[in-house]
Amino acid sequence: MVERMVYINGGYCFESEAKVSIFDRGLLFADAIYEVAGVIDGKLMDFSAHMQRLDRSLAEMHMEIPYDHDGILEIMRSLVEKNQVEEGLVYMQFTRGSDGDREFLPSAKLSPTVFGFTQHKTEQEKKANITGIPIFSSPDIRWARRDIKSVGLMGSVLAKWQSKLQGGEEVLMHQDGFVTEGGATSFYIVKNHTIITRPISNDILHGCTRKALLELVQNSHVGLEERLFTLNESMQADEAFITGASTYVCPVTAIDGVQLGDGQVGAVTKEMQHLYLEMARKEAI
Amino acid sequence: MVERMVYINGGYCFESEAKVSIFDRGLLFADAIYEVAGVIDGKLMDFSAHMQRLDRSLAEMHMEIPYDHDGILEIMRSLVEKNQVEEGLVYMQFTRGSDGDREFLPSAKLSPTVFGFTQHKTEQEKKANITGIPIFSSPDIRWARRDIKSVGLMGSVLAKWQSKLQGGEEVLMHQDGFVTEGGATSFYIVKNHTIITRPISNDILHGCTRKALLELVQNSHVGLEERLFTLNESMQADEAFITGASTYVCPVTAIDGVQLGDGQVGAVTKEMQHLYLEMARKEAI
Numbered sequence: 376m377v378e379r380m381v382y383i384n385g386g387y388c389f390e391s392e393a394k395v396s397i398f399d400r401g402l403l404f405a406d407a408i409y410e411v412a413g414v415i416d417g418k419l420m421d422f423s424a425h426m427q428r429l430d431r432s433l434a435e436m437h438m439e440i441p442y443d444h445d446g447i448l449e450i451m452r453s454l455v456e457k458n459q460v461e462e463g464l465v466y467m468q469f470t471r472g473s474d475g476d477r478e479f480l481p482s483a484k485l486s487p488t489v490f491g492f493t494q495h496k497t498e499q500e501k502k503a504n505i506t507g508i509p510i511f512s513s514p515d516i517r518w519a520r521r522d523i524k525s526v527g528l529m530g531s532v533l534a535k536w537q538s539k540l541q542g543g544e545e546v547l548m549h550q551d552g553f554v555t556e557g558g559a560t561s562f563y564i565v566k567n568h569t570i571i572t573r574p575i576s577n578d579i580l581h582g583c584t585r586k587a588l589l590e591l592v593q594n595s596h597v598g599l600e601e602r603l604f605t606l607n608e609s610m611q612a613d614e615a616f617i618t619g620a621s622t623y624v625c626p627v628t629a630i631d632g633v634q635l636g637d638g639q640v641g642a643v644t645k646e647m648q649h650l651y652l653e654m655a656r657k658e659a660i
Numbered sequence: 661m662v663e664r665m666v667y668i669n670g671g672y673c674f675e676s677e678a679k680v681s682i683f684d685r686g687l688l689f690a691d692a693i694y695e696v697a698g699v700i701d702g703k704l705m706d707f708s709a710h711m712q713r714l715d716r717s718l719a720e721m722h723m724e725i726p727y728d729h730d731g732i733l734e735i736m737r738s739l740v741e742k743n744q745v746e747e748g749l750v751y752m753q754f755t756r757g758s759d760g761d762r763e764f765l766p767s768a769k770l771s772p773t774v775f776g777f778t779q780h781k782t783e784q785e786k787k788a789n790i791t792g793i794p795i796f797s798s799p800d801i802r803w804a805r806r807d808i809k810s811v812g813l814m815g816s817v818l819a820k821w822q823s824k825l826q827g828g829e830e831v832l833m834h835q836d837g838f839v840t841e842g843g844a845t846s847f848y849i850v851k852n853h854t855i856i857t858r859p860i861s862n863d864i865l866h867g868c869t870r871k872a873l874l875e876l877v878q879n880s881h882v883g884l885e886e887r888l889f890t891l892n893e894s895m896q897a898d899e900a901f902i903t904g905a906s907t908y909v910c911p912v913t914a915i916d917g918v919q920l921g922d923g924q925v926g927a928v929t930k931e932m933q934h935l936y937l938e939m940a941r942k943e944a945i
Binding site: 381383390391393394395396397398399401402403404405406407436437466468470475476477479480490492494514516517518519520525526527528529530531532533535536539558559 | 762815
């Protein structure tokens, strides 16, 4: 199997050669953030939204990186080109770096560790977008700063795992009686031709695909409500779907074994898939 | 400066040579746990309690490692010896390993990444145990599974950082009106010759030093109450202290700028310091 070319700290190398110190704060404290941009037709989707969110994560973590948006764009494009990605994603992670030892508080001057790699879209992901997926619910046990795109992801991993054991392809997390979001996606229900999704706060990630989609909804004939809703309301919805950088708009056909509507991909979901892909394709850079 | 000898995946090497793949799940998902054992007189403190907690963390994370307690004891002792640690700590981290790519759910068969290193006790830590430290409070924003000794530590890091900016040497976290614990330590108050500390649950780490100390308290003339208590009650306490594997019993002399008692290290705290160190020295292996 041909190795991917990956980026690390200013250069490109084979994936098997890309390594970080055991003292990297990303490894010792999950002191790191990341971004994932979708790739379509060999171009980057929603790039400026990802850069806005990256800046926000960095500010909230009190981190600085020696890259501007153009620098990151160049790295992401190089990764796509070197690995001939037509459809898939580019992942980039930014850790606070290493001060050569383990102390909770970082020493004043650290040089961030930055690495990136690509993935090709899998057949399974493509199929999910056509047929939809069943999901299962789980309490949201993550930290209180889900707005930061941190690598401290075990709350999501354990929840997704729990769902998978029941046959779910994503998890639907809930807290204090209300749905928060998916394990790695934003979540939406559709009732009476209106899309309902949780408003952004520190309780959920500020999804880039979510942002793009809601702009499209506002310019469509479909209604939009940003409000809290329960798991029970979700199970009584006409349709449901999730969104993510590499997921696009993916239909949800059942929650906790309860079929939504007639169990087929709904009309509003299909329309959103179409609208999003059309826009994303046109605006990919 | 002489490099430390560290342990990684079956061997020992210079610290600058110890590296992990960028695809290690410890780095991408904080999918890793750790243990820290104190070293005194060149011997390991509370070793069996640390191994019990390690087994518990592994089980809760659905992780397996190809080491038994004797194997880990041998590694920890070798690290202490190779680095001539008289007083300090041995840190060991266990990640789920890498499956060569990034997927939320691990592939079936992963080989864990295991590494360990030592630290010598600093003069600052020694001084803190004598004079006590001021601490500042912060909301507890960590995930709901604080009983797992996970490397997803940014909730603690950000809180400790916030405290440090105010002059605090540790943070006192609180949630729903009640104190949880320190950023990397267990927390106790003393009122009318009785030690009060939060009972263990998923809300706090099950401290090994805490466990050892509470056994000593139960065999002493000092009272013990395991119950919830508020930040306000803490500030009105006669004394307060924190415990941790490398902290031992460290006096707290002020909370949020409010001096406790007469601002000196209290009699009960001093007695606990004495009792703990005497026991730990005797039972270190």
